[in-house]
Amino acid sequence: MKIVVVYHSGSGHTEVLARAVARGVADVPGTEVSLLRARDAPKHWETLRDAEAIVFGAPTYMGSVSAEFKHFMEWSREVRGQWRDKLAAGFTNSASQSGDKLNTLVDLAVFAAQHGMYWVSLGLKAGNNASIAGVADINRLGSFLGAMAQSNADQGPELTPPASDVRTAELLGQRVAGAAQRWVAGRETLGDKV
Numbered sequence: 001m002k003i004v005v006v007y008h009s010g011s012g013h014t015e016v017l018a019r020a021v022a023r024g025v026a027d028v029p030g031t032e033v034s035l036l037r038a039r040d041a042p043k044h045w046e047t048l049r050d051a052e053a054i055v056f057g058a059p060t061y062m063g064s065v066s067a068e069f070k071h072f073m074e075w076s077r078e079v080r081g082q083w084r085d086k087l088a089a090g091f092t093n094s095a096s097q098s099g100d101k102l103n104t105l106v107d108l109a110v111f112a113a114q115h116g117m118y119w120v121s122l123g124l125k126a127g128n129n130a131s132i133a134g135v136a137d138i139n140r141l142g143s144f145l146g147a148m149a150q151s152n153a154d155q156g157p158e159l160t161p162p163a164s165d166v167r168t169a170e171l172l173g174q175r176v177a178g179a180a181q182r183w184v185a186g187r188e189t190l191g192d193k194v
């Protein structure tokens with residue numbers, strides 16, 4: 001079962017998360033994962049066509065997906081219909097704690113819906129929201145729609161985002177892979193009735 005992570009990263013921070021999502025997918029037996037840069041997607045439409053699930057990742061730039069990722073979104077009109085009934089999920093990263101990251105995840109979910117895909121949420125409880133909690137918590141930014149990460153503006157991708165955000169992205173990958181396994185099994189049982 002194939003899962004593809006399609007992402008853009010201007011200076012490497014979002015790429016750290018893309019790799020973490022891919023590791024999470026690979027943790028689930030029976031999955032095969034590939035990473036695809038958004039700008040290379042038009043040369044690899046067949047890779048996306050053959051996947052059971054596609055995870056979309058973009059940095060938040062000016063409160064929405066980066067322009068390079070938006071190009072990919074628009075190019076994908078060429079393959080409209082090919083991703084129908086696949087699973088989709090998303091992640092984003094930005095410098096501020098909020099930085100309007102939710103808007104980027106909404107962009108990604110709407111994009112998936114335009115392709116007739118089924119959106120997989122993050123599925124983790126919110127961390128870092130109580131007196132005994134802290135930034136080392138999984139899902140420390142308290143997201144539900146997808147995985148969020150925060151990278152300090154003055155540090156490179158070898159230092160930021162922190163381990164908690166990287167682990168959150170891994171758990172998103174595991175969840176998508178588990179959902180895709182169930183999706184495939186259900187289709188084999190129910191055939192065209194689903």
Ligand SMILES: Cc1cc2nc3c(=O)[nH]c(=O)nc-3n(C[C@H](O)[C@H](O)[C@H](O)COP(=O)(O)O)c2cc1C
Binds near residue numbers: 012097
């Ligand atoms: C053009 C541009 C716009 C940005 N807009 C935002 C923003 O709206 N919110 C935010 O928190 N950070 C913003 N940032 C910071 C980036 O999201 C942050 O540096 C992120 O880690 C970049 O990820 P990357 O290294 O994968 O490109 C912006 C950065 C750039 C270059």
